[in-house]
Structures are given as structure tokens and as C-alpha cells.
Amino acid sequence: MKKVFVCIWLVTLAVGALAAAPVENVRVTTSLDAGWRFLETDAPDAEQPQFDDSAWRKLDVPHDWSIEGPFSETNQTGGAGGFLPSGVGWYRKHFSLPKELPGLRIFIEFDGVLANSDVWINGFHLGHRPYGYVSFSYNLTGHVNFGGDNVVAVRADTSQQPASRWYSGAGIYRHVRLVAANPVHFVENGAFIHASKLPDGLTMVHIDCLLTNESDAPRFVFVRTKLIAPDGKIFGEGTCGLSVKNGSDSPTQNKSSQLVILAKPQLWDLDNPKLYRAVTRIFYSPPEHGAPVAAEQILDEETNSFGIRDAHFDADTGFWLNGKNFKIKGVCLHADGGAFGAAVPLSVWEERLKTLKSLGVNAIRTAHNPPAPEFLDLCDRMGFLVMDEMFDCWTVAKNPYDYHLYFNEWSKTDERDTIRRDRNHPSIILYSVGNEIHDTPKAELAKGILQGLVAVAHEADPTRPVTQALFRPNVSHDYDDGLADMLDVVGQNYRENEILAAHEQKPSRKIIGTENRHERAVWVALRDNAPYAGQFLWSGIDYLGESRRWPVVAAGSGLLDRSGAPKPMAFEQQSWWSDQPMVFITRRIAPNASGPTDPGYEPAQQDALRRPQVLFPDWTPKNSTPHDENVEVYSNCKEVELFLNDKSLGSKALNADASPRIWKVAYAPGTLKAVARNNGRVVATDKLCTAGAPAKIVLTANRDQLPSDWNGVAFVRTTVVDAHGVLVPSATNLITFKVSGPGVIAAVDNADNASHEPFPAGERHAFQGKCVAFVKASAPSGKIVLTASAPGLESGSITLKALPPVSPK
Numbered sequence: 001m002k003k004v005f006v007c008i009w010l011v012t013l014a015v016g017a018l019a020a021a022p023v024e025n026v027r028v029t030t031s032l033d034a035g036w037r038f039l040e041t042d043a044p045d046a047e048q049p050q051f052d053d054s055a056w057r058k059l060d061v062p063h064d065w066s067i068e069g070p071f072s073e074t075n076q077t078g079g080a081g082g083f084l085p086s087g088v089g090w091y092r093k094h095f096s097l098p099k100e101l102p103g104l105r106i107f108i109e110f111d112g113v114l115a116n117s118d119v120w121i122n123g124f125h126l127g128h129r130p131y132g133y134v135s136f137s138y139n140l141t142g143h144v145n146f147g148g149d150n151v152v153a154v155r156a157d158t159s160q161q162p163a164s165r166w167y168s169g170a171g172i173y174r175h176v177r178l179v180a181a182n183p184v185h186f187v188e189n190g191a192f193i194h195a196s197k198l199p200d201g202l203t204m205v206h207i208d209c210l211l212t213n214e215s216d217a218p219r220f221v222f223v224r225t226k227l228i229a230p231d232g233k234i235f236g237e238g239t240c241g242l243s244v245k246n247g248s249d250s251p252t253q254n255k256s257s258q259l260v261i262l263a264k265p266q267l268w269d270l271d272n273p274k275l276y277r278a279v280t281r282i283f284y285s286p287p288e289h290g291a292p293v294a295a296e297q298i299l300d301e302e303t304n305s306f307g308i309r310d311a312h313f314d315a316d317t318g319f320w321l322n323g324k325n326f327k328i329k330g331v332c333l334h335a336d337g338g339a340f341g342a343a344v345p346l347s348v349w350e351e352r353l354k355t356l357k358s359l360g361v362n363a364i365r366t367a368h369n370p371p372a373p374e375f376l377d378l379c380d381r382m383g384f385l386v387m388d389e390m391f392d393c394w395t396v397a398k399n400p401y402d403y404h405l406y407f408n409e410w411s412k413t414d415e416r417d418t419i420r421r422d423r424n425h426p427s428i429i430l431y432s433v434g435n436e437i438h439d440t441p442k443a444e445l446a447k448g449i450l451q452g453l454v455a456v457a458h459e460a461d462p463t464r465p466v467t468q469a470l471f472r473p474n475v476s477h478d479y480d481d482g483l484a485d486m487l488d489v490v491g492q493n494y495r496e497n498e499i500l501a502a503h504e505q506k507p508s509r510k511i512i513g514t515e516n517r518h519e520r521a522v523w524v525a526l527r528d529n530a531p532y533a534g535q536f537l538w539s540g541i542d543y544l545g546e547s548r549r550w551p552v553v554a555a556g557s558g559l560l561d562r563s564g565a566p567k568p569m570a571f572e573q574q575s576w577w578s579d580q581p582m583v584f585i586t587r588r589i590a591p592n593a594s595g596p597t598d599p600g601y602e603p604a605q606q607d608a609l610r611r612p613q614v615l616f617p618d619w620t621p622k623n624s625t626p627h628d629e630n631v632e633v634y635s636n637c638k639e640v641e642l643f644l645n646d647k648s649l650g651s652k653a654l655n656a657d658a659s660p661r662i663w664k665v666a667y668a669p670g671t672l673k674a675v676a677r678n679n680g681r682v683v684a685t686d687k688l689c690t691a692g693a694p695a696k697i698v699l700t701a702n703r704d705q706l707p708s709d710w711n712g713v714a715f716v717r718t719t720v721v722d723a724h725g726v727l728v729p730s731a732t733n734l735i736t737f738k739v740s741g742p743g744v745i746a747a748v749d750n751a752d753n754a755s756h757e758p759f760p761a762g763e764r765h766a767f768q769g770k771c772v773a774f775v776k777a778s779a780p781s782g783k784i785v786l787t788a789s790a791p792g793l794e795s796g797s798i799t800l801k802a803l804p805p806v807s808p809k
Helices: 346-358 373-382 407-422 443-460 496-505 520-527 568-577 603-608
Strands: 003-011 028-031 036-039 057-059 088-096 105-110 117-121 124-129 136-139 149-157 176-181 184-197 202-213 219-228 234-244 254-263 276-284 298-306 311-314 318-321 328-333 363-366 385-389 428-435 466-470 490-493 511-515 534-537 583-588 628-635 639-644 647-653 661-666 671-678 681-689 696-701 705-707 714-721 734-740 743-749 763-765 770-777 782-789 796-803
Touching: 105 117, 105 184, 124 136, 184 276, 184 298, 184 407, 202 219, 202 234, 202 276, 219 254, 234 254, 328 385, 346 373, 363 534, 373 385, 373 407, 385 407, 407 428, 407 443, 428 443, 428 511, 443 466, 466 511, 490 496, 496 511, 496 520, 520 534, 520 568, 568 583, 568 628, 583 671, 583 681, 628 639, 628 671, 639 661, 647 661, 696 782, 696 796, 705 770, 714 782, 714 796, 734 743, 734 770, 743 763, 743 782, 763 770, 770 782, 770 796
Parallel strands: 003 254, 328 363, 328 534, 363 385, 385 428, 428 466, 466 490, 490 511, 511 534, 705 796
Antiparallel strands: 028 176, 036 057, 036 088, 088 149, 105 136, 105 176, 117 124, 117 149, 184 202, 202 254, 219 234, 219 276, 276 298, 311 318, 583 628, 628 661, 639 647, 639 671, 671 681, 696 714, 714 770, 734 763, 734 782, 743 770, 782 796
16 A cells, blocks of 8 residues: 655745745756767677777767768668668766765666667666657666766667658757765656645645655655745745655655645746746654754755646537637647757757747647657746657557557556656646557557556546547547547547547547648638637648658748748748737749749759748749739738739738638739738738849847857858848858857758758858858857858858856756
């Protein structure tokens, strides 16, 4: 029987806030990101501590070695993996531990290693983990030297290909930490904090913690939690005492549960994502089991961020958050960061998510695997809803060497570890246990697997519903054989009419679109059907891989291109999803058998988009002779008037069917302008100007101050313009970048999904008149000057200020 100790205390907002005071913390967590040695090939005996690694490359992790290329049609990853290399990579790190630490327990934590990782400490094999998207840890105690040299060695193997349907990366691509803890300590990810509503406007916060005792005898301890409000003030605390058993089964028996009752808490929502912190400590008690005394010893401390919100799905009305009913307007995201591959600095994601939010996106589906933990932290802070997805396959393969090889042995462990890691994030509203699973035609096999996966999710987190992205469910009879109804929320990819029919067939079903196209009919199906809780568009951002043929190396289905810039179709989605007044002009070119030929893009560049390029947000057609242009204007405003060279071409009202406003315009060079009005008042404008010859380079940055840490990245966007500052959409100049001062060019990129130029470089061709340089600071102070030049163009430059590193949030 589990021992559960429960303490309850009441806290209201009327209680006077207490100032937070730092206290001693026995647990010591140290980043192990810096100072690794790396070899991009197999190396016999490299796990042995005496192995000579002096000739290996020095680098810091997170590190994705595959993104460094080169692209090649013969790489075994093929189009699915973006034609980038795969193979075996070795990492080794030397570190020392103070002599004073014996008696403490030493752990190493990996947020993710791609893939099939093996880890050794001083030649001792710690374990193997095949799935590259899960976080894991190992206990080093008993195998480390205190006061001497220690060597951790990691072998990551992606050599068997194809193993993925998209680019996955290779190596230690997420963060690594070393943890020293007292023998009596909290179990990793053993804290679970969740809230439930009570009558009279009260909220109960549940704080459940698992403890383990690796000493030689039971220990009686006190577990004390302080809750810290979003403003940083402590507003309540409580203490529970329990006897912590020792032994291998202690984590399942030693559980402390505390309940905090709050009046009028600050809620986490999309516009104001308020976050609380629970600081929980283990205190050693005197032998007589008396009350804690001033001289008591702190054995361990753990801080967990959480949010208080009421999120649920309703079969009749869809999704609700904190009493508000609204549509989930989501996008699917793969884990790569374009030029950074799988090792993505957090500021890259922050900039991308900021842009998606401006388009009206309020939710993310982590397709089709668990994300990095700091990505979820970011979603918590920015106010995004998240569908946390586990697997792309079960026992039936999609590729010869994908996860189906390990599913039976590892799936429940990987799922349980992921949910325990992620369950305190208020952003998460759904767990998905599979995407387009090919087991479902075998109903009994699939239902047996799904039953187990749902049970694991409910055991690890009973507060959140489970879904699955069903694949052609009418073909595999998922709605008829009972499989769909094993899900808390029924998810289906595409075929919106089918899932609506499934709800009509059984109105008790809660339904959501787990993968959907960027089409008007798709949006209208969501907009006009109350039970349809939301949709996740495929995809939010262009991603590497999933190419059908060389020379294409990336998929072009995103609202944003790989550099994080919105495409024209993103603004049509914005006109449906955003509440902020907006207007956007584009030209539509009807595709033909050979693809569109305007305005001078190469066939390979058109093919790279994986769909016909028909939208051009410029007024510079290749054909400059008199002809008609099909002009589309996207706007959520009641009225839009279009002008060509200040002459009105008429006004058009908002269409009830969500279709764009369309004009056929006789082309003339100059300025095309759209003016959007609500109730007669101008609320938004947009304009396109005809470009002349390329004349100069203009640089803009998303920030002017740059912290000197791994996560700090500045997006410096490079635009080729004419003498009047108008973007030249046909410009393909080779742009050369140079940095002076304490900065480096971390990578370069453009939106060309058929380009094979290397990402770690100092030059890049413009594509559609644009490219981007990603800059990092290399010192905590000083001016960073980036200059961009090209033959025949006036150079551009921009100055950034280097700052000290930012402490992790």
C-alpha cells in the first residue's frame, strides 16, 4: 500500500504577502553543455576513460551534426530526411567532482539524444535509449571519482535509414545537466501540480510529490511547500511529515500530497498567461519526530512552475478555457529550426511563435513527437495551447528503421516518462498517442494497444484528455469498431465532413481536427459547427525533409517559411483567425502544366514549395506590358477599397463565406493600395509598389540587444531593394556577411526549399529578394556590427549590442 500524507491549508488573497527569502539548497544542478569532444564516425573503445580524444573536435551541446551537411542525393536519409547525412556520432566530456561530495547521489540528465543512444561513465555502460525525442537520466553514483577525472561518453546512431518521415537531426541536440542530490530526494519529475474548482469561487491546488530514499535506513522528514504568486510574493505555505522508506521500491511508496485552497487565483489564459511557482523542500526531522526546528537540515529542493486554469472539451460546444468558449486555431510544428536543424536556440522558437500568434494562431501540435522541455516553458509564458504528441507509428512501420522496431518494448516507458515530465505545463490541453497509425485496419490489435496507451496517460496525468490523429477512419472503420470511442477526444486528420458526420452519428463524441489544410472550406467547417473544437493546420512552418524528389530538401506547407517570415497564404488565414484589423494584397497567378512563370522564379524553386506557387505579394510582374492581373485582398474588416496610382478601383464588403475580395486589375506600374475600414473608419492599409533594378541591401533585425548565451539569436533580415527602397522580388544576388566585434554568424538561410547552400556559412543567395543571417554574441559586452555586401549593390550594415547571458527562466 502506498503511504500518502495529506496536508490542507487555506490561503486567500487577503492574507498579507511575505517577502521571499533565499535558503540553502542541497541539490546542485550544473549545466554540462560546454566542453565536449565530438567525432563524426564510429570509434571502437571510445567509451573507455583512457581513450585518447585529443584530436576530436571541440564543441558545446546542444549540437546537431547532420545539419552541417552536405546535402547529397545519395545520402541514405533520402528526401524524407532532407537528403542530409546520417551515421554514428561520438561525444565525450571530461569533468571533475569536488572531494566534499561523497555521500551525495550524482545523476546525469539528457533532454534528448538522436538517436539509439548509449551512455557510459568511466567505461561503465549506463543504458540504451532508442527514441531520440524523450528525456532521460542515469544514476552515476558508485561509478564516479570524487576529486579526480570523470569521462562521460555518448554514442548516437542514426546510420540505419530511412528511419523518419521528416528531418530529425543527429547527436546530443538538447541540453545536458549534472545533478548532485542528498540520498533522500525528490524523484525526477515526481512532482505533479494541478488545480480543481470548488464551490463559492474557490480553487484547490494539489501538490503531489514522490520521494526516494537511497540511504541505508528509513528517514522521517518534513515536506514543506511555499507557493509563489506571479508577482513573486509568497502567499502561503504548509508542511507534512512522513517516514520515507529506503530501498528500490521506495519511489512508489513515498508520496506526499498537499492541498492548497485559494480564493480568486490569477488564472493562466492566452492573453494573460499567469504562472505560479511551487517551491517544495525536504527537511530532516529530529529523531523524536517532533516539529521542525530552526536548525533542521534541508535535504532537497524542487521548484515547479504551474498555472491555474479550467480547460475542458464539450461534445456540444467544443473547447472551453476559464469559462470562455472559443475555437482552437492551431498549427502542427516539426521540431527542426530550419538552419539550426534539431538543435534550436529558444529565441528562434520565440520569434517564430510570436509571428504565428500575430496571425491568430493560439495552439501548437508537436508533430509527431515530444518537444524539448524549454519549448513547453515558452508556450506557457507566451500563452499557447499545446497538443503534446507521442508517436508517429505503433507496430506497423512507415519506414524500415522507424520506431515500430522499439514500440512493444519502449512505448509505455517513453510515454510515461514524457507525460510525467510535461504534466505541470498549463499550456498542455491534450495528449496524442499516435499520428496516422497504420495498425488500425487490424481492429483488435489496435484497440489493445490504444487501451494500454490511454491507461498509461491517465495514470500519469488523470487531469487531461487523450486523443489520436485518426487516419482515414471510415476506411479502417474506427468509428464503427469502437476504437474512436476509446479516446477522450476524437481526433481526425483532414476529411472534415467525416468527423462532423461521426459526431452527428454519436453526439456524445468530443471532436477536434488534428491535421488540416489551409483552405477556406476547412475553416468554414470549423467556424460553422459548434461541436468542432478546433483544428491544427499542416503546417505552421516549412520544415526540412519530407521531400518527394531531389533537388527539393524541405516541405513548403507552412504559414511561415524556414526563416520564420509569413507567406502570402498566412495572411488569408490571419483574415479568418485574427481579431486585430488587417489587410493584405497579393497577386494570384493561375498555375499551368509547367508551373507559373511569374515573376522570374526558377522551376526548381517552384517545385520546392511542394505545391504550385500562385501568390505573389508584389506589383512587379515579369510581364510589364499591358495585361490584367488577378488581385486578391485578405482582410477581416467590413469594407476594403483598392486604389491603383491613387485611382479608386471600387470597394468590396466582407464576404460571408470567408472568400477573399477579388479585383481584375489592368496592370500599370506604380502603387497598388488597399484601404480597410470598419464603420467608415480606416483601420488598416497595405500597398505594393513596382520595383526597379536592384540597387542596395537593407538590413533589419528583430532585436538590437543580444544576450551572450546559447539561446540568444538575432534574426538579421536582408532585403535587396531598388533605389527607392522597394523590394526587388526577382533578386538572387549572392550576399556576403561579415561581423566585427563580439559576435558570430551562427547560420544563414533563405526561403528556397531547393537550395543546397550550407547553413553554417558567411554567404547566402537572396531568394525572392531576401535572405537572413542569424547572429550570436560571443562576449557579454560590446558592439556587434554586421555588414552585408554583394557586387553591384550598395552595402548595408546594422549594429547590435552584446549583453551578459540571461539566466534560464
